[in-house]
Amino acid sequence: MLGQQYLENPKFQDYLTSHFVLFRADRTQKQGEEVFNKFSIRATPTVLILDPDGSEVDWHVGYGPPAEKFNDQIDKSYKGIETYKSYADSYAKNPRDVAVVFGLAKKHDRRYNQEKAVALYKEAIALDPDGKGGTTEYGKIKVPNTQYAEYQIGQLSLFGMKVDAEPMKAFVKKYKSGEMVKSAYQRLAMYYSRSGSKEEAAKFFEDAIANAPNDPQVVSAFARKAITSKENIDKAVELGEKLVESQQYNTDPSNVRDLAELYVTKGDTAKADEVYGNEFMDGKASSLAYNLIQYATFWSSKSMNHESALAMAELATKLKPGEEYYIRQAANACCAMKKYDKAIEFYGPKYIDKFMSDANKLGSYANFWGSQGNNLESALQAAKKAVELAPAVPSGWGSLAIVYQKLKKNDEALKAGEKAVELAPENQKSYYKNRFDSLKKAMEAK
Amino acid sequence: MKRQLIGLAVLAMFASTAVAQNWFKGSLDGALAKAKSENKKVLVDFFSPT
Numbered sequence: 497m498l499g500q501q502y503l504e505n506p507k508f509q510d511y512l513t514s515h516f517v518l519f520r521a522d523r524t525q526k527q528g529e530e531v532f533n534k535f536s537i538r539a540t541p542t543v544l545i546l547d548p549d550g551s552e553v554d555w556h557v558g559y560g561p562p563a564e565k566f567n568d569q570i571d572k573s574y575k576g577i578e579t580y581k582s583y584a585d586s587y588a589k590n591p592r593d594v595a596v597v598f599g600l601a602k603k604h605d606r607r608y609n610q611e612k613a614v615a616l617y618k619e620a621i622a623l624d625p626d627g628k629g630g631t632t633e634y635g636k637i638k639v640p641n642t643q644y645a646e647y648q649i650g651q652l653s654l655f656g657m658k659v660d661a662e663p664m665k666a667f668v669k670k671y672k673s674g675e676m677v678k679s680a681y682q683r684l685a686m687y688y689s690r691s692g693s694k695e696e697a698a699k700f701f702e703d704a705i706a707n708a709p710n711d712p713q714v715v716s717a718f719a720r721k722a723i724t725s726k727e728n729i730d731k732a733v734e735l736g737e738k739l740v741e742s743q744q745y746n747t748d749p750s751n752v753r754d755l756a757e758l759y760v761t762k763g764d765t766a767k768a769d770e771v772y773g774n775e776f777m778d779g780k781a782s783s784l785a786y787n788l789i790q791y792a793t794f795w796s797s798k799s800m801n802h803e804s805a806l807a808m809a810e811l812a813t814k815l816k817p818g819e820e821y822y823i824r825q826a827a828n829a830c831c832a833m834k835k836y837d838k839a840i841e842f843y844g845p846k847y848i849d850k851f852m853s854d855a856n857k858l859g860s861y862a863n864f865w866g867s868q869g870n871n872l873e874s875a876l877q878a879a880k881k882a883v884e885l886a887p888a889v890p891s892g893w894g895s896l897a898i899v900y901q902k903l904k905k906n907d908e909a910l911k912a913g914e915k916a917v918e919l920a921p922e923n924q925k926s927y928y929k930n931r932f933d934s935l936k937k938a939m940e941a942k
Numbered sequence: 943m944k945r946q947l948i949g950l951a952v953l954a955m956f957a958s959t960a961v962a963q964n965w966f967k968g969s970l971d972g973a974l975a976k977a978k979s980e981n982k983k984v985l986v987d988f989f990s991p992t
Binding site for chain 1: 964965966969970973974975976977978980982983984985986987988989990991
């Protein structure tokens with residue numbers, strides 16, 4: 497994504513080539529691997545900016561759109577603003593400047609230099625124990641630098657080379673509530689779901705469940721622990737059931753899966769099947785298919801994303817094979833994109849041939865293609881068959897009228913339209929009359 | 943219309959080729975030397991295919 501959206505985007509080439517010599521270290525090549533090792537790069541994408549003497553100016557690990565924002569960050573690095581080099585130079589002159597120490601710590605943190613980051617975060621905390629020295633962003637909120645430093649020490653200690661849960665536990669004990677504490681509980685829950693002594697894990701989860709009984713990550717981690725340890729199963733089931741119930745119609749499959757696994761652990765496979773069986777997944781597939789078709793329908797009427805719209809429409813029909821709603825909607829999207837051959841592949845003669853004794857499907861088919869003004873011979877055949885099978889049903893006659901009108905057989909269209917109005921029950925008379933009037937107007941317009 | 947579309951496709955092809963040529967061909971030391979002579983910095987993209 498970084499390559500496509502930024503580094504190789506023609507929009508940014510003038511800027512990039514006028515400020516930098518661009519060098520790609522490809523890990524699959526020997527030379528590239530050597531450069532990876534030279535700079536101890538642990539994650540990709542990483543962009544490293546060097547001065548001509550080979551010294552490191554700054555780095556950016558990871559990428560997220562928009563590319564314009566990333567370009568701004570690269571430009572700041574080029575200009576020496578808040579770079580690793582500027583922080584390192586300032587630190588060398590004044591190691592008691594808390595903003596510099598904190599900035600340098602964050603730089604090492606971003607590059608997964610755990611030891612250096614932790615050491616510098618500790619220095620920043622020692623310089624500003626009350627957290628009045630400045631704030632930094634954490635998601636959408638601002639937190640004191642000191643609090644951020646304490647959290648990051650906890651994070652790096654929990655998942656780094658030398659694992660230690662105590663710093664993160666100390667963080668939770670000190671700050672008690674807030675977004676970072678919530679995140680800390682989630683990290684600790686992940687840790688204790690598979691590590692730590694039995695006693696430590698039990699003590700942690702007792703506290704975590706009391707503080708965050710509805711947090712999906714905490715509940716899921718507790719479930720994982722219960723499944724592997726075969727302890728606290730009933731409590732895990734109770735929490736899992738509450739969590740799934742709270743999610744109502746938008747249940748997270750991973751939470752439901754955890755609950756099913758707990759039921760199986762208890763020996764109740766019937767209950768597992770009830771919550772996480774075929775009916776559950778069929779519901780998820782239906783929901784996905786519906787969203788895919790909505791996507792296809794949306795983009796089919798715009799001037800972009802047509803390839804993607806078509807792909808999503810096809811996927812929807814594969815998820816729900818044989819279901820007419822998705823097939824017709826996929827055909828509708830194709831028609832909107834003027835891909836009539838593709839529409840006929842979805843919803844053409846090969847499809848309707850299977851339903852030549854179903855008046856409803858025949859009438860819907862004829863109505864669809866009559867409205868599109870395409871595939872009319874097949875539509876006419878279907879409409880005729882519909883009225884033959886169900887001569888007293890007005891909708892078949894209405895479809896026949898539309899198809900005749902599109903075929904410019906006006907006399908036959910008028911007769912079929914009048915028949916539809918004649919057969920319509922009282923509560924539908926005005927609907928069919930309006931359709932008939934529209935048909936006549938369309939004939940007069942041509 | 944058809945000529946315009948062919949023209950756009952050819953332009954896109956040239957643009958893609960031009961972008962590919964912007965990556966320095968040679969060693970990192972060579973890139974650093976070029977940066978020194980042109981008063982630029984070196985931007986290293988650490989790339990690992992997914």
